[in-house]
Structure formats: C-alpha cells, structure tokens
Amino acid sequence: MIRVAPGLRCLSLLGPRIWIRGYQTASPGLLPGDRKGNGLLNAVVKVFSTQSTPDFSMPWQNKPHEYTTGSGFISRTPVGLRILTNAHLVADTTFVQVRKHGNSERFEASVEALAHECDVAMLNVEDQKFWANSDPLVLADEIPQLQDNISVIGYPTGGENLSVTSGVVSRIEMQQYTHAATSLLAVQIDAAINSGNSGGPAVKDGWVYGIAFQNLAGADGIGFVIPTPVIHHFLDSVNSKSGYQRFCDLEVKCQDMENDHLREYYGMKAHDSGVLINKIAPLSSVSGLLKPGDVLISFDDVAIANDGTVDHPITGRINFQHLVSMKKVGEIAMLGAIRDGKKIKLTAAMAAPNYLVPVHSFDRDPRYFVMGGLVFTPLSQAFLQEYGEDWANSAPRRLVNTALYDLPKKNLKEAIVLADVLPHSITAGYQKLVDLRLLKFNGVEVQDLSHLVKLVQKSTGRFFRFELEDDREIVLLADKTRRASQSILRRYRIQAPQYAL
Template identity: 50%
Template sequence: MGSGFVIHGKKILTNAHVVADHTFVLVRKHGSPTKYRAEVQAVGHECDLAILVVENEEFWKGMNFLELGDIPFLQEAVAVVGYPQGGDNISVTKGVVSRVEPTQYVHGASQLMAIQIDAAINPGNSGGPAIMGTKVAGVAFQNLSGAENIGYIIPVPVIKHFINGVEESGKYVGFCSMGLSCQPTENVQLRKHFGMCPEMTGVLVSKINPLSDAHSVLKKDDIILAFDGVPIANDGTVPFRNRERITFDHLVSMKKPNETASVRLLRGGEEHEFCITLRPLQPLVPVHQFDKLPSYYIFAGLVFVPLTQPYLHEYGEEWYNTSPRRLCERALREQPKKAAQQLIILSQVLMDDINAGYERLAELQVKKVNGIEIDNLKHLCQLVGNCSSESLRFDLDEDRVIALNYQSAKVATSRILKRHRIPAAMSSDLSAEQNISESESASSS
C-alpha cells in the first residue's frame, strides 16, 4: 500500500519502493470505492520514483493534476498528504523544512538531494505529495530510523530529472556520475604539496572508474578546482541558494546522460580545462535486484551466481559483519574493468559423488575456466559448454582448484537437477541468450 498523485499528462507519480517487484497494481481515488488497474510505465529505483498510467477513462473524470513547484527554503511549511499505515481516509501532516542536502536514498542506496522535514512519514505515506501553497514541493519517501518526527521528501529537481528522462527516451535513464572518488583538501600541507595557491580551492582525485569518460581525461592526484564554472570548496561543496552549501555531486547528478561538463583542474602546478561526457555508471556488484529474477548456472551440482549486494543481505541485518569478508570488501570497493563485467561466485554445492570434497569451496569467487579469465556468468556458461578437453578446471579465489571429468559431470548435472527438483540448469535470462546464439550459429553454418 502506498500513496500517489496525478501529474501532467494523465500520469500518476509514486515511489519505486511502492511498486517494486510488482505483479499487479490497483489504484483508487480519494473518496471512491472503485479500484482501477494501473500499468507501471517507468521505475527509477535510484531516485525511488515511479510513473503509473491508467487506461480506463472513467478514472480520469473530474481529476486535476498537481503542478511541480520549487525547492522550499529552510523553515518553510509543507503539508504531506497520503494514507499512512494504509488507512482508508486521507491524512494531512504539517511539517517545517529543516535541511536540504544530499542524502542516502535507502531503497536504491544512491546519494541524491533530499529535503528533511520535521513531520513523521510512515509506511503508506510513501509516494504522497508534499504541498507548499498550491504546488508540489516533493514526494514523501522515507524517515530517519532512531529519530522522532524526521521525514524526507524527494525534491522537485530530482523529480523533473526523472520525468524528463522518461518523456525523452520512453524509459528510465538514470543519474549521471563522473566515476570519481575524491578527497577533501582541508589540510594546509596537503594543498602545498599539490602546488595550490592560498586562494585556490578544490578536491583531490584519488580513484577513477575505468568505464567513465573521465578515466581517459583525468588522472589520479589531479585537483578539481571547478565544475561547469562553479568553484569547488576544499570540503567538496559548492554554493547553493542563500548562504547554503551542497556537495558538488549534486551538480553532476542533475546532468542529462551524455551531456558534457567543463572541469577546471590543477595538474603538476598548472591549470587545465577539460570537457567530460557524463553518463550513468553501473557498479561492479549491483546494489539492488528489483523487478528481475536472479541469474544462476548449475553444472555438476556447482551453483554459480553473480555477486550482488542483495545476496550479501541474506546474511541478515548485520550482513556487513557476518557475510564473507572478502566478498563484502569487493562488493563495496572494487570497480569494473570492462563493460558487462560480473564477479561470479560458487554460492553452494548440491551434494553428489562427483563433487564430494568440494563443498568447502562454497562462497569463493570463480576466476578462470580452463585457464581463461571469466568476464561474467554468460561467459562462464559458454566456456563450460564449449569445453573440448577431457577434464574441466575451475580456478577459484585463494588459489583453490576444482577439476571434473567433463563427460561424467554432464551426466551428473541432469541427475542432480532431478534429485533437487530444479527444472532448469540455468536461469531464463541465460537460456534465452543461449538459444539466440545457437540459432545464430545454426543459420551461419
């Protein structure tokens, strides 16, 4: 259960977490007993927003859309409208804006601008509008656990970025990133070491994502002085409205995909100006897996899966401390070296005579198949399927090795699947790709 509101173009705006993993969505108007079928047109899990459409014209009779306003100033009052705790009658809660800053969006684990208000936002409120005057100031979406009466709303710039992206491309386009990890330069000695004059301010580049456009332009130890002409302070913030400051990541995230930005930097004591193309970047280990089934591949009882953060979350609330240390470190820190790269792990061993003794190797990363480094699960699948030698070898983390007689392992696979009542040796996303590649090779031959 959640709340939503009508925006221009006969669309309903709500939170992504309200419709995540949906199979069937029904909506009803305030004061009406009738429920109407809705289709989810677009979902942005990073910004926790979704657009629904209702085909039934009867639903739209007497409906007016709400207009989007501006970011409210501190101490301005907003009214959060919705259905907290799934009640049948509408609820209006008043709150005052206490802070505007980039905040962790819990649902998509992304860092985007949010407005903090001193009104409680409860389950069911999610997706409801925060009204200021006659216009929408934001969308209610989360509260601060452990604190009383602190709620968060998604501000209009983030909402507009999401809606415009969907209108222009027909689907969710994501939020841009430069792929940088930066260090503040608040220490005087650090600034002197990199040749910064007393009047210069900026941040130190410490890491660059190999898949970003910045990787071919910027270098480690560059000092970024300004982004699109806006000077960056030593703590990584830029001016925002009336004597407020915000991290420069906000300027980056508000860019459209494939838009360019000018970056002024200091390198070896000299100033340079570069143009960098910005686009959304995917982490090596996905942060969420909404609206899709997990990928897997089973061979000889060995269950291979791509490492994802939801996989680590299965270790419970304290997953950071209870999940395998090495996998956890890689999930949070390692960067992709090539497009479509995945970290593949042996998640479990379905016991059989053929794999006896290998069960202790579960939860180790798989590095190579027959000496070839694997890129992703599809690649592992192909290497196993195309094995032409008598023996099949997997090289794992910690220099562990699994060796199998290839023909015996193929026979064992169907036996093990039958025993465990598993209908297929691989997930539907891999089997669909394999069928396509097999039909392609058949047509070329």
C-alpha cells in the same frame, strides 16, 4: 560502492513558478495556490501492491508474495495524466491497484516507468473511468526554502482514510536514498512521515514540492522528501527517445584540500580551492582525462571549495556531486583542474556509474548457471542481503569487500560466485567451497556469467577445472558431469540449467 546508511528506511507499509516545460501546467482557471480542501485531496491515491521478490540463494524460484500499501498522486506528465509514487512500493510487483480519495472502487494499474536509484515510479490506469474529474497536482519548479511549511498527504498506518501532517523544512542536502543506495538531493522535514506515506505528495500552497519516501528509524520528526529537481530529471528522461537514463557520477574518489601543506604540495595558490582526485574508476567517463593527483577546482565553471561544496542559492552550500547528478547522460561538462601546478580545462561526456557488484537487482530475474550441481551466479548486494539486514557484518567478509570496494575493468564485468554446491556423488567433498568467487575456468579468466557459460559449453578437454579465490579449486570429469547434470536438475526441481542472458 555506496553502503546503505543505518537507520534510514523506506515508508511503504511494511508562490513558485509554474513548470512550463510543455506538459506540467496548472489546469485552466485553477492555479495551485487556489486549491483547497477536496480540490487538493482528490488527486491523492492509495496504492495496493503485491510483490514477489526472487530468492537469490536459490535463483530459480521466488519468495512468497508480500502485500504492501502506500500513497501516490495524479499529475500531468510528458505522456499525459499519470500517477507518481515511489519505486520501492512497486518494485518486483506482480499486481498493482489504486483507489482515489473518497472512492471505494479499486482500479488495476500498471508500472509504466520507474527509476530505482531516485525511488520514483510512474503508474498508468487503463480504465478511463478512473481519470474522470481528475484534477492533477502541479510540480513546483524549484525546491522549498528552509523553514517553509510543508504538508505531507497520504495513507500511513493507523487508519484507512487520507491523512495530512504538517511540518517545516529543516535541512536540504545530499542524502542516501535507501531503496537503491544512491546519494541524491533530498529535503528533510519534521512532519510525521510513517509507513504508508511512501509516494504521497509534499505540498506547499497547493504546489507539489516533493514525494515522501523515507524516514530515520528511531528518530522523531526526521522524514525525507524527494525534491522536484530529481523528479523532473526522471520525467525528462522518461520522455526522451532513449527512455530512462540513470543519474550521472564522475566515479572518482576525492579528498578535501583544507590543509595548507597539502595545498602547497599540489601547487595551489592562496586563492585556489578544490578537491584532490585520489582514485578514478577504470571505466569512468573521466578516466584518461583526469588523473590521480589532479585537483578538481570547478565543475561547469562553478568553483568547488576545499571541502567539496559549491554555492547554492537556497541551501547556502551543497556537495558538488549534486551538479554532476543533475547532468544528463551524454551531456558535456566542463572540468577545471590543477595539474602539476598549472590550471587546465577539460571536457567530458557525463555517464552513469558502472558497478562490478550491482547495488540493487529489482525487477530483474536472477541470472545463474548450474553445471554438475555447482550453482554460479553474479555477486550482487541482493545476494548478500540473503544473509539478513546486517549483511555487511554477517555475509562472508571477502564477498562484502568485493561488493563495497572492487571496481569493474575492461576484462572483468561481473564477480561470479559459487552460490551453492548441490549434494551429489560428483560434488562430494566440495560443499565447503560455497560463497567463494570463481576466478578462472580451465585456466581462462572469467569475465562474466555469459562468458563462463560459453567456456563450459565449448570445452573439449577431459576435465572441468574451476579456480576459486583463497587458492581453492574444483575439478570434475567433463563427460560424467554432463551426463549427471539433467538428473541433478530434476532432483532439485530446477527447470533450466541456466538463466545467463
């Protein structure tokens, strides 16, 4: 599980080749390099978003609405002209409007597709008047070079009109995307990127090389851009029959092999290089193929160095996980490894990672189950964030460790937590047991929330017995608990006893 790096923050207010994949080409007679002045700026829009996030401490209700603004731009996508922006700008949104540069009228927009892990969203506007005279920006088919000059266009704080800032590309590497704590390729630039720039295009010679999305808090001149390979991955997936597919991950824990003694122990020759596989997630796509103690030496025939990097034509070296993340779900990858001193070749169908505790819960209603005043919900990082921004230190340590380090298994799909004990005569004495994980119900291990609901509903015994971590337990008389449940729901204004689908 990846934890959000301190300091990084999203930025909503709170001569390259033409991409010729069939839908992203320049307008007839107008190459991106020819776009100057208003011809470029007219494709940039201001985004107005109203967001209402769930209250995971009381999962049957939402928090008050918040109003944010950011940026976006018109581009041609597999499904026609659309607006590209950041997912964090329209996450949990209830109402979105957009306004074109030089226009006073706002138009209602809808979120047509979004991917939280790469922080990209695609918006549509039904009113055709909005699209009149639109000249879409064109995505470059490659990442920029180091020291290339880049301009970021958007609507940052400090004014109402469009703003253009310029800088150079200073670094290209895997970075943590703070919105959903995913590690993907990112471009670092020294142009001023401030709140409100989120979703704006990063442009060079009229071509879009990325989308502004976050900066490093407390540091001047460190902003980050989502590069076009990541955006292409999103758009290609949106255009597929199965819809958006997440980014792939091997779900393995690796160790560098830079120590000669370690290399010799695992049978590596002087010319061999790779990384040691320490641990494999039980539900990983390579579980049963790779084994702990294997040395992964190549991915799709690209050699992996002892520090876990591979050759890259622009950055020089980059972590091999970049190659993994760019694979499509279900796509076959070739893995080279050393096992017991012998080289082997393996093939694996790539898959998105599995989480016992979800990193994000955007655009999903919280799931919960209330029985006799006991409130159960799946543990998520969104739940832990109710303890504040520093939840990794302020939330209960057991739950934090579960969120960061525990993995799902065949018979353990979710970690269920006792989120609250609503005061009532039948729950008297149990209030101190909140924030403990539920392990068993009537002696049966609980796999997920739906499993818990079924166990309770089918129970015919005299007692409900909930076994919690830390060797604690709750016992309730089944019939009395059932009779009291409806009055408890009415007392606490809970509309339904469960949302567990």
